[in-house]
Amino acid sequence: MNTRTIGFIGGGNMATSLISGLIASGHSPQQIWVSDTSADALQAHRDRLNVNVSPDNAKIVQEVDVVVLAVKPQILREVALEIAPLIRQKKSLVVSIAAGISQTSLALWLGGDVAIVRCMPNTPALVLTGATALHANANVDEEQKDQAENILRAVGLALWVDDESQLDAVTAVSGSGPAYFFLMMEAMEKAAIEMGLNEHTARLLVQQTALGAAKIALESSESPTQLRERVTSPGGTTQKAIETFQQHGFSELVAKALLAAKDRSVEMSKQLGAN
Numbered sequence: 001m002n003t004r005t006i007g008f009i010g011g012g013n014m015a016t017s018l019i020s021g022l023i024a025s026g027h028s029p030q031q032i033w034v035s036d037t038s039a040d041a042l043q044a045h046r047d048r049l050n051v052n053v054s055p056d057n058a059k060i061v062q063e064v065d066v067v068v069l070a071v072k073p074q075i076l077r078e079v080a081l082e083i084a085p086l087i088r089q090k091k092s093l094v095v096s097i098a099a100g101i102s103q104t105s106l107a108l109w110l111g112g113d114v115a116i117v118r119c120m121p122n123t124p125a126l127v128l129t130g131a132t133a134l135h136a137n138a139n140v141d142e143e144q145k146d147q148a149e150n151i152l153r154a155v156g157l158a159l160w161v162d163d164e165s166q167l168d169a170v171t172a173v174s175g176s177g178p179a180y181f182f183l184m185m186e187a188m189e190k191a192a193i194e195m196g197l198n199e200h201t202a203r204l205l206v207q208q209t210a211l212g213a214a215k216i217a218l219e220s221s222e223s224p225t226q227l228r229e230r231v232t233s234p235g236g237t238t239q240k241a242i243e244t245f246q247q248h249g250f251s252e253l254v255a256k257a258l259l260a261a262k263d264r265s266v267e268m269s270k271q272l273g274a275n
């Protein structure tokens with residue numbers, strides 16, 4: 001069990017998923033601190049999760065060993081400049097979950113040789129099924145790498161990438177990925193209702209099917225293509241559906257969508273970054 005104290009600056013959607021996952025995986029709420037500009041958000045964190053809260057970002061840095069930056073990329077610069085002197089003084093490990101903000105930018109804002117792990121988690125961390133890729137800068141030592149990895153591994157899969165630029169692709173695949181599957185679920189649910197199923201039945205069937213497909217894909221040694229073929233009886237119903245998807249450019253559309261997300265990550269680093 002990792003006994004380090006962890007502080008989240010920004011207590012929004014992703015921080016809430018991570019904090020809930022950390023607590024569900026056995027971390028004590030007393031080890032966790034959160035700051036946010038919204039008093040209501042802080043109250044909710046205290047009431048629901050029993051973690052320590054403060055409106056003061058510097059107080060969080062003061063209290064913890066590992067500082068997780070969980071604000072929107074657009075305000076990361078402002079927050080980093082605010083906490084920079086204390087981060088340097090305490091030699092804190094900084095873990096940034098912000099999309100599209102490079103370690104170079106963050107290091108310039110924080111100043112000095114700050115140990116920074118940049119990572120890209122996703123919201124299924126909430127149910128301990130997260131997927132995170134991490135990259136450490138040259139100031140991060142082995143112990144700090146372990147600390148960062150332990151936090152993310154507590155809420156799901158945690159993998160290191162060799163090259164920071166790969167995090168743009170990771171953002172497009174797994175960071176944003178849950179939303180693509182939810183979009184598919186939304187569309188299937190709507191179609192099911194249009195075909196006469198009631199809302200409750202439609203939702204349950206879609207949810208269970210998504211879960212079953214993900215589970216079988218994880219547990220089987222077969223590829224998604226092989227698994228798809230097992231469902232597709234020649235001349236049957238699935239074949240008709242798959243043909244319809246492919247005739248309308250499904251695979252190309254998915255590739256285009258993911259590339260648009262990756263390009264946006266690169267664009268954000270240029271627009272919002274210091275480099």
Ligand SMILES: NC(=O)C1=CN([C@@H]2O[C@H](COP(=O)(O)OP(=O)(O)OC[C@H]3O[C@@H](n4cnc5c(N)ncnc54)[C@H](OP(=O)(O)O)[C@@H]3O)[C@@H](O)[C@H]2O)C=CC1
Pocket residue numbers: 009010011012013014015035036037038041057070071072073075079097098099120121122123175176
């Ligand atoms: N959502 C996701 O699925 C994922 C998000 N990320 C990354 O996580 C980060 C947070 O995203 P997300 O949780 O969705 O965003 P949210 O807007 O839900 O959370 C950010 C929180 O930070 C608060 N905040 C704003 N200004 C400050 C400040 N100066 N000091 C402290 N807190 C502040 C916001 O308050 P208020 O709303 O009042 O402004 C809000 O509660 C982003 O950088 C994003 O790229 C990474 C992976 C997945």
Ligand SMILES: O=C(O)[C@@H]1CCC=N1
Pocket residue numbers: 099171175176
């Ligand atoms: O949409 C976003 O920018 C963030 C990053 C990945 C998921 N949500």
